[in-house]
Amino acid sequence: MNKFNASTSRRKLLMLAAAALSSGIVPVVGHSDDGGREDNESHNDHDAEGNYASGNNTTMALENTGLTGKVVVIGGGMAGVTVAKYLRLWGGSGIQVTLVETNPTYTSNIMSNLVLNNSRSVSSLNYGYTNVANKYGVVVKHASVVRLDTASKKVTLSDGSDLTYDRLVVAPGVDFMDAYGLTQADYETKTPHAWRAGPQTELLRTQLAGMPINGTFVMTIPKSPYRCPPGPYERACLVADYLKSYKGSTSKVIVLDENASIQAEVANFTEAFQNIHRGVIDYRAGVSNLQINPDTKAVSYTDQLGLTVAINPHVVNPIPPHRAAGSAVGEWLASASLNNSVSNGVTDGRWCVVDVLNYQSTAVADVHVIGDASSCGLPKAGHVANQEAKICADAIVRAIGGQQPDPAPVANSACYSPITANTASWLTAVYQYDASTRKMAVAANGGLTAGAKATEASSISASNFKQMSTWFNTLMSDSFA
Ligand SMILES: Cc1cc2nc3c(=O)[nH]c(=O)nc-3n(C[C@H](O)[C@H](O)[C@H](O)COP(=O)(O)OP(=O)(O)OC[C@H]3O[C@@H](n4cnc5c(N)ncnc54)[C@H](O)[C@@H]3O)c2cc1C
The missing domain is CATH 3.50.50.60 (FAD/NAD(P)-binding domain)
Structure with missing residues (x-):
């Protein structure tokens, strides 16, 4: 199957999964x-x-x-x-x-x-x-x-x-959780996580809008499991897109990930970080000992080599463990x-x-x-x-x-990830019950297959972005x- 056909049929599959969610009466x-x-x-x-x-x-x-x-x-x-x-x-x-x-x-x-x-x-x-x-x-x-x-x-x-x-x-x-030296009050008023939509989302939006030209934004990602595996990488992309469009092309988005690597849609987020938002997103994996000062916004952490690194960004968006x-x-x-x-x-x-x-x-x-x-x-x-x-x-x-x-439940998962203001990627999987482990496992080709992984979009596109609303x-x- 050529690349076009493969991506087209995957898209159709994803749309079918979405459509199947809505039973006829809804x-x-x-x-x-x-x-x-x-x-x-x-x-x-x-x-x-x-x-x-x-x-x-x-x-x-x-x-x-x-x-x-x-x-x-x-x-x-x-x-x-x-x-x-x-x-x-x-x-x-x-x-x-x-x-x-x-x-x-x-x-x-x-x-x-x-x-x-x-x-x-x-x-x-x-x-x-x-x-x-x-x-x-x-x-x-x-x-x-x-x-x-x-x-x-x-x-x-x-x-x-x-x-x-x-x-x-x-x-x-x-x-x-309170983490990195921050309290719930800090999340509410100074360093919003905005990982529950509402007033903190508004606060973070206002802080972004107030960033200086070519300023620095730092965000952190907690160790898995956390809510919405692709979500933080999606956020990094959208913030980068916004900053380079409105706040200067040499703005920086530094992503401090406590995980060893990108947790979802690896191919498309790698493409986004290395090409689409090249020079703006600076992705740093495997960080530890994060500390954030809610007043000065100073951030420090230990890198993969064991060295202490200090940054002085304009806005900090910690996503704390939950x-x-x-x-x-x-x-x-x-x-x-x-x-x-x-x-x-x-x-x-x-x-x-x-x-x-x-x-x-x-x-x-x-x-x-x-x-x-x-x-x-x-x-x-x-x-x-x-x-x-x-x-x-x-x-x-x-x-x-x-x-x-x-005795054999099946679940599906679908998720779209905007990469810019008008393009997106997606991720989908079907999960089946594995009686040997008593867990749900990713299925492929109509059944449980060892090592099967969720499928991501073959490319980042404007048509994915349009399908996202559906x-x-x-x-x-x-x-x-
Ligand atoms: C930025 C972001 C982007 C995301 N994007 C996606 C995506 O593209 N696709 C996707 O599938 N998921 C996405 N997610 C994840 C998704 O939002 C969550 O996984 C989902 O909301 C979990 O549903 P839930 O019902 O467990 O929790 P919630 O949706 O958070 O609902 C919990 C509810 O319980 C209520 N509650 C809590 N405690 C009490 C109490 N003591 N008494 C009464 N009520 C209480 C709360 O008020 C709340 O309404 C995203 C998350 C974030 C933060």
């Missing part, structure tokens, strides 16, 4: 700025405890499957909102689902790097909970979970109320022992280890963990979170019906519409 819509709307006000078929009145009033006619049960979902991000919707769609009207989400509006991290070069606004990335409440009859409660009692199957919310459950789905995303949200000592997730995985050697205790057949915690019964908070061998990505949510929803519905989970809108519709 319309494709763009973003919504309707955030702010209080879902519970317009959805009155449940009492304050979240218990349903009979014959609940959803615009989607849900089947009465005969299954009954009470599921609480913590976190209304990519994983949580998807599992809530599909539990109702597949489980039917007798499965009561309550979604607890801190914020009235979700801001997508996906595409948020495009805020930095002014291609998008933060508000264009906002999604509301009206659909999941009104269309599917999910009870949405805007509060934070502050306590989790897995013995009595009860969660306590920040408004003081309790919710009991038969099954709990934990999908809170990540928290960012962990399952709520899992720091004394927080609600830690007290539930969900991330007590240090001893089993699977993770370092930052993530909640799960069985990938049903996403049930290996530590606590009837609790499932999906999305970035889980440790399951799949990349921490929004598209993957959507897939994990569906496998989990299916497994919970089966369990309520007295069945075993699907993929993004389809994914967000499948989760939020």
Whole structure:
């Protein structure tokens, strides 16, 4: 197959994967700025405890499957909102689902790097909970979970109320750790990580806009696993593109990577660093002992040769190590022992280890963990979170019906990475369950193949950039519409 045909068919495959995400009943819509709307006000078929009145009033006619049960979902991000919707769609009207989400509006991290070069606004990335409440009859409660009692199957919310459950789905995303001499307050006000889209994304955009001509921007990348493997390299490219376009051709983007090498889309990011953004991006791998002064912005680190290096940039964007949200000592997730995985050697205790057949915690019964908070061998990505949510929803519905989970789940992952303001690369993979390791592994040629890797775009192109919107809108519709 010649190069053109290979790339064309890969693109088609990726589009098919994106299209397959949207089941026939889900319309494709763009973003919504309707955030702010209080879902519970317009959805009155449940009492304050979240218990349903009979014959609940959803615009989607849900089947009465005969299954009954009470599921609480913590976190209304990519994983949580998807599992809530599909539990109702597949489980039917007798499965009561309550979604607890801190914020009235979700801001997508996906595409948020495009805020930095002014291609998008933060508000264009906002999604509301009206659909999941009104269309599917999910009870949405805007509060934070502050306590989790897995013995009595009860969660306590920040408004003081309790919710009991038969099954709990934990999908809170990540928290960012104090690192490199920086605190949470420094991230909020001086050295934003902007690795959760929102005010920090705006702050970083403002700092970039205020950079002097031919100034220096430093960003750091934590050791894997971290949220969105290609994301930091994508950010480096977009910042470089912006700086050389508006702030001088000898501007510098110094990328300090705690990993030994680029973690995703190696060929295309190498091409971007060495050719497209040549002379602007300075990629330095294998750094350690990072220290950042939030006031002077002075950065120091140890390089691969063991030498101490000091830099004095104008703007610093640290992406600190992260962990399952709520899992720091004394927080609600830690007290539930969900991330007590240090001893089993699977993770370092930052993530909640799960069985990938049903996403049930290996530590606590009837609790499932999906999305970035889980440790399951799949990349921490929004598209993957959507897939994990569906496998989990299916497994919970089966369990309520007295069945075993699907013994051979399959998930796909797709991700577009803008390289400039109008070109992009992409990465895609199909993951299949490997019964010998009890993990999900990249599949190739229709089956498990040793050493198979995710496929990246054969080139960086403007047409990839155009397809990116279709993929993004389809994914967000499948989760939020
Ligand atoms: C810059 C950037 C670019 C990215 N690009 C891509 C991409 O191109 N493709 C891709 O697939 N992925 C991408 N990602 C990754 C993607 O955003 C995450 O993997 C995804 O959001 C994870 O979903 P989640 O549901 O686990 O967490 P989140 O989406 O973060 O959702 C967690 C939710 O839980 C809520 N919550 C937390 N604690 C509580 C509590 N105690 N009580 C109630 N609610 C709570 C939060 O408010 C939040 O709404 C990107 C990430 C970044 C930062």
